[in-house]
Amino acid sequence: MSNKIDKSKYSNPKGKLKFIDLFAGIGGFHIAINNIYNSECVLASEIDKFAAEVYRTNLGITPKGDISQIKLNEIPNFDLLCAGFPCQPFSKGGNQQGFLDQTRGTLFFEILRILKSKKPRYILLENVQNIVSHDNGYTYKIITDNLRNLGYSLPEKPIILSPHQFGVPVNRPRLFLPGILQKDLSNLQFTFPSGVSLHNNYIKEYFNFKDDNSLELQITEYELKLLIMWDEFYKGIDLKVIGFPIWYEFFKSKGTIKHHPEWKQKIIKKNREFYLRNKQFIDEWSIKHNKLKWITNVSHKRFEWQCGDIYQSVFEGLIQIRPSGVRIKKMNMFSTLVAMNHPQIIGPLKRRLSIQETLLLQSFPSDFKMNSSRNISLKQLGNSVNVEVVQYVLNWLLTYEKRK
Numbered sequence: 259m260s261n262k263i264d265k266s267k268y269s270n271p272k273g274k275l276k277f278i279d280l281f282a283g284i285g286g287f288h289i290a291i292n293n294i295y296n297s298e299c300v301l302a303s304e305i306d307k308f309a310a311e312v313y314r315t316n317l318g319i320t321p322k323g324d325i326s327q328i329k330l331n332e333i334p335n336f337d338l339l340c341a342g343f344p345c346q347p348f349s350k351g352g353n354q355q356g357f358l359d360q361t362r363g364t365l366f367f368e369i370l371r372i373l374k375s376k377k378p379r380y381i382l383l384e385n386v387q388n389i390v391s392h393d394n395g396y397t398y399k400i401i402t403d404n405l406r407n408l409g410y411s412l413p414e415k416p417i418i419l420s421p422h423q424f425g426v427p428v429n430r431p432r433l434f435l436p437g438i439l440q441k442d443l444s445n446l447q448f449t450f451p452s453g454v455s456l457h458n459n460y461i462k463e464y465f466n467f468k469d470d471n472s473l474e475l476q477i478t479e480y481e482l483k484l485l486i487m488w489d490e491f492y493k494g495i496d497l498k499v500i501g502f503p504i505w506y507e508f509f510k511s512k513g514t515i516k517h518h519p520e521w522k523q524k525i526i527k528k529n530r531e532f533y534l535r536n537k538q539f540i541d542e543w544s545i546k547h548n549k550l551k552w553i554t555n556v557s558h559k560r561f562e563w564q565c566g567d568i569y570q571s572v573f574e575g576l577i578q579i580r581p582s583g584v585r586i587k588k589m590n591m592f593s594t595l596v597a598m599n600h601p602q603i604i605g606p607l608k609r610r611l612s613i614q615e616t617l618l619l620q621s622f623p624s625d626f627k628m629n630s631s632r633n634i635s636l637k638q639l640g641n642s643v644n645v646e647v648v649q650y651v652l653n654w655l656l657t658y659e660k661r662k
Contacts, residue, residue, distance in 0.1 A: 273296070274296050274298050275297040275298070275337050275338060275656070276300050276334070276336040276338070277291055277298070277300070277337060277338035277339070277340060278302070278303075278378075279299055279302040279340050280302075280339065280343065281304065281344065282302045282313055283304060283309050283342065283642050284309050284313055284316070284628075285316060285317050286342075286622070286642040286644070286648060287340040287342070287382070287384075287643060288302070289623065289645050290645045290646075290648035290652060291338075291340070293645070295652075299319055300336050301322065301336070302320075302321035302322070303322045303324075305324050308629055308638070309638055309641075315627050325368045326365075333372060333375075333376060337379050337380060338378055338379070338382065339372065339376075339380070339381045340382050341382075341384070342383070342385065342642075343384075343385065344365050345385055366404075369383070370404055374408060377408075380439070380655055380656065381410060381435075381436065381437040382648075382652060382655060383435040383437075384435070384643050385432065385435070387418050389433055401435070402435075405435075408439075409440070410437035411437060411438050411440050411442070412435065412436070412437045413445060418433055419434055419451070419650075420647075421621070421646060421647055422454070422591050423453045424454065424646045426621060426644065427460050427461050427590060427619070428594075429591050429593055429594060430644065434651045438659065446658065456590040456591055458590055459590070460589065460591070461576065461589045461590065461591070461592070462589060464618075465618065467607060470607075470612050476608070476609050477603055477608055480554070481579065481603070484553065484558055484584065485572050485603075488561050488572055488586075489573060490543060490546075491504075491543055491561065492561075492571070492572060494536075494539045494543060495536050496535060500563040502524075502525055502528045503525060503582070504560060504563075504583075505529050505559075505560050506559040508525075508526045508529045508530060509533035509540065510533065511526070557580070557583055558579065560584065562582065562583050562584070562586065565586055566588075569586075571605075572605060573606060574605055576592065576604065577602065578593065578602050578603070589605070613636070617639065620639050620643075620644050620645065622642075622645055
């Protein structure tokens, strides 16, 4: 899969677009803008020194540090403000003091401070989707009310987008909040993408995987033993479509379960019935694997099959070793962050994604230079915006008035 940009599908505005990149991370916004427009970053800000170094190495700009220490007279005039700002709680107290006062002490206030002074034509903010429902919607209301008070037209409803809607196989929904400074404060009418259908083996087609025997990508002997055990289990039971989580510890339990919540009681009952139906096989399987006594984490004695009947083996799917159990998913998209604490295993390869593959998953250029530490790089990529998604929203925003 190539991440070469087709600029012909974007409508470039006349003249050079000047922008500032706040909470810049490793430069996802910057890359997206440069990919599709004649642009110039006049200021970047990022407090994390490792992310700032990656930004400088790839984009030739050394980000300033703490945004609260940047004086307004140090910021050149610009057309577009981009910010993937941290989500912080806003106090419900002090309503009589006005919306602007309620944001003091949060990093969103720093965005408002700059917008109030510089009044750029365009803004594009990004955050986790949960900010929309945080505090029963109050946090999102404070954010949008502040921006509208400064004269920005915004979409009427929140815009939640995920890379998988653009053919990038990862489910990572994020809130995008674009705005235009204009006298008419009518709501902006956002055009959602038509979406892309990701079939059951889409991941293999997207990456066209190459052999990679790097030690850091390989699963451990313990993980391989664990997966072989569950693979034997799936192949031996009488179900191919498992509609509930398998909990080994409840197979032979006979005591009362009334002290458990109702949802858990239902799962326990299903496990007991399932065990009795498959008793001969499960008992033999359990003895073969020393009654699972060698397993180091109780959650590894739990199994979740989310592939319907399309695969016959654990090693055909996408594997997650999670606190809730060993989960097998379809090979159509990765779950949430690529830098999560429990990185997903590509079953057919028995390994994890490489940094180069993770760059592609976040739509970064293949020649982008990351930190030498894999853990730091995964964290930085996991915290970044997806470049492909940002390109779509930016193109919609910067050509909105032209289309009206």
